[in-house]
Amino acid sequence: MQLKLPFFLTSLFSGLFIFPSFANSNNTLGESSDFYKHTSQMVQEQINLVARIEKAIAQPDPNQVRVVRGQILIQSKVIEAFARKQNPGFRGTCASGNREKLNDAEAEIYCGLYASSQELLKLSPLLDRILSRRGELALVRELPLVSGERKFHPVLAISAIERPLLGKKAVPFAIQEPNLPYSSVPTVGIIAKKPLADYVAPIQAALVLPPEALSPLENAEAKLNQTKAVFPQGIKFEDPKQTTSALENFAYGLDPQEPQTYAKFLELPKTGIFRVLPHLAYSRPLNTLQNRLVQTVGERYPFPSLGEATSEFNPSLTLQLVNDNFQMLLKGVDYSFMADLGDIPIEKLDSGLNKVSPSTRELFLNYQPPQQLNAIQIERRRFQTGKGVNNSIAQARIPAKLNHTYIMRSLQFQIPEAIIKNERLTPQQRLQIDTITKIQSSDTVIAFRPVRRRPDGSYTVIWRVLNQLPKPQITDLETYLRY
Template sequence: MRHFFFSFLLPFGLIYLPGITLAVGYESQSPLIQNLTSKPTDENFYTEAGRLVQRQLDLMARIEQSLTDPDVNRIRAVRGQLRIQVKTVESFVNRQQKNPQAFCNSQRDSLRNLSPLLDQLTKAPDQIYCPLYTSSQELLKLFPVLDILLSRRGELALVRQLPLVTGERQSDPVLAIAPVEYPDLRNPAVSFSTWEPNLSSDTLGSPAESPQLHLIGRNAKTAIANYAPPVQPAIAAPESALTTLANAKQILTAAQAAFPPEIRFTDPWENAAVLERFAYGLDLQEPQIYAKFLELPRTGIFRVLQSSVYQRPLNTLWNRLQPNVSERYPFPSLGDAKDGFNPSLALQLSGERFQLVDQGVDYSFMVDVGDIPLDKLDGRLQAVASSPTRDFLLNYQPPQQLEALQVERRRFLTGKNQAGILPYAEAELNHTYVVRSLQFQLPDTMLNGQPISSKQLQNIPSSDMILAFRPVRRRDDGSYTVLWRVLNELPAPHIKK
């Protein structure tokens, strides 16, 4: 029988206590309170207890994340880490009290009858290790749930036997000395999903990545006959597990409050939110910096990200119930929603180019007009030097037939339109880009290839706008903070047939 030692599992996370050191001596403020404590306070107690509390917080955050993650190795890792954490807490508490369960239960009952004058007792060691112990015992309820989830995740990816913590030699037909394999749960498990081909060559060629062209209203050949992409799993967190985690977190809050005030703990949930906003969102001060501009009507500010951020990597599992980046940080809306239709500025980065990504029969094109402030532009683009391009932006008339719209869309995507204007442009800081955007809200039945009547076709909501955007900041990851403004709303186009 193979024996496993769980010390090889992922680290419990960084214990970051900003601006303080856990090894801080603490002295009770009252001899009475010191006599009421079961153990004398010392810096070693607070150091060890603080580490255990922080580890337990980090572990609970990782467990919550693993509940909805399709990667089986996440479940395997937190399952082993939970066992180690519970045993470590039990060992620590047993050094403080012979029968911690009975003592902590009696301590909790007696504290209910204490006078508020004895509130300082909450800083006694008993009021730290009791909530810590009770919280860890609450987490024990998760083991059956994690076992079930581990079995379910095994239906999605390979759960192979892990080598011993000391490593195991693997047979190798070439090397004289067989390599040693060590256990590692950091890498995602190998998915059972069918191989997904890279169909990027199916996009119409341009230096920037163009969206795939789907013909509306008629059948078209596909790159691979009868190919259907694998269906991504839908994973919801069990309510019982979420309730257990919430209870354990609430209990552990009492332990955190009992530490000296100079000892602080990091909240992994809050840290995750800050890191996500740092990766995908605006800085909190940016709207304040441009507050004067944002007071103008129909203006806004948002962050333009690389197109790869919105794409799931091939041959990787994804929980389709979890909101993706485009849902958490949607493209800015350009107007007020009418009958569920609200045009947006679908702007991404493709390498070093701004790329307008339109769906259905939508299409857009843009022009770099140089260093012209947004507040100097108007609906007639009078601040832009007179040129055929300016006239084309103002006077272009879209076709009114569905087939002609799709042909026109292809022309713009490939740069073969009569003006040579493209749906992308080189990204330049502090340059202004004027955009003509045409958008149509096609019904789902039409997108699925089902026919609709001429009357329904004519009633499709649509918009035709001239707007401008200006990148005002470039970040190290290549993304831009962009200001935008709607300059003119032209009569909505209609599809006659």
């Protein structure tokens, strides 16, 4: 049974795609070149479509699902029309492999294209079901108007012409997130005033690739890989996944030459290089849909570890930019303070901080943190508000300056989940009080130096652990447990 398209779509195809016939085995070199040019473009479109389908299924935006659903149909008809131009009996030829009267390479190409399009057509019913469910999350836009048509406002003649565009992100239903001020200071074990009373952030959808979509996508991709191998060596194809990965690395990662530039410094023990991003890179834009199963920027580009990481505790250099200030991304009851040492080579600093002023050395080596949970959080707020110990020397945030060396002391704690979530202990947990209240922690003195500033405001930073101080303790955790 053949699928017949409306007249306006068939006329659209005929206006957009002109397919010369290359079925004659006595093709000239120029005709063969034209064949490879046209078919390479079609193969590239199929490769792009497979990548778009995978992306659309993994995103909660219904408009993207609707786009690929239509593209599958359009490209299948385009490929079928092209194959028929080359060989009216292409279905039998491609099914039986009977290619005596045709150039083998050309037949393999249009047969491979046709086979890949038929595999993708199998996804149409699945995409219809997905679209119906995604329509519960966000507004599904109207289809774009047919080329040449315009839609005016029924009442206001001077209103703008409406041109629906599926490329825009869908508008979510029932999500009106307030633009709350940024705060990186969580509270643990105490009652704190919230910026907005009784506000609960919306739960994002959890989406996975349906099992029934795996086989058609894998088969279509395999057919395309076989087809690409038939083309002459001079014809190259782009991998959208590699392109996306390269663009993402350009936005969030290091340039390949940067570790090479600082290779001599990185040979020193406990050193590293990473990119410090604005804090907005780690947060989801307001009133947008997201698949919560997809790794975040922080998970794809993790902060560098400052010591030996375990399954539950990983002291890290969680440095970020807030209004062009360096600041640590804090969790639990972690806190830190830092100072600007000026244009001092980071290589000249040592564990005794002999190259810094006596007052700075005294603070960063001899400061004693509190040992009570509430006192630690009070101390953290003092540093955050600029009222901490020796505020003239060190602060929790500090202006970012290129080619300046900074020193930081970072205190990080692993607080029991029962305290963080304010949960009651189970009978089994009550028998393990000593284990629960025995926390892991770290107290680290780090030096870092921004060596490059990007146009987006991010910095490439080299860092070095100068000293590992005795692990701080919290002695009153048991009083915060709920029985």
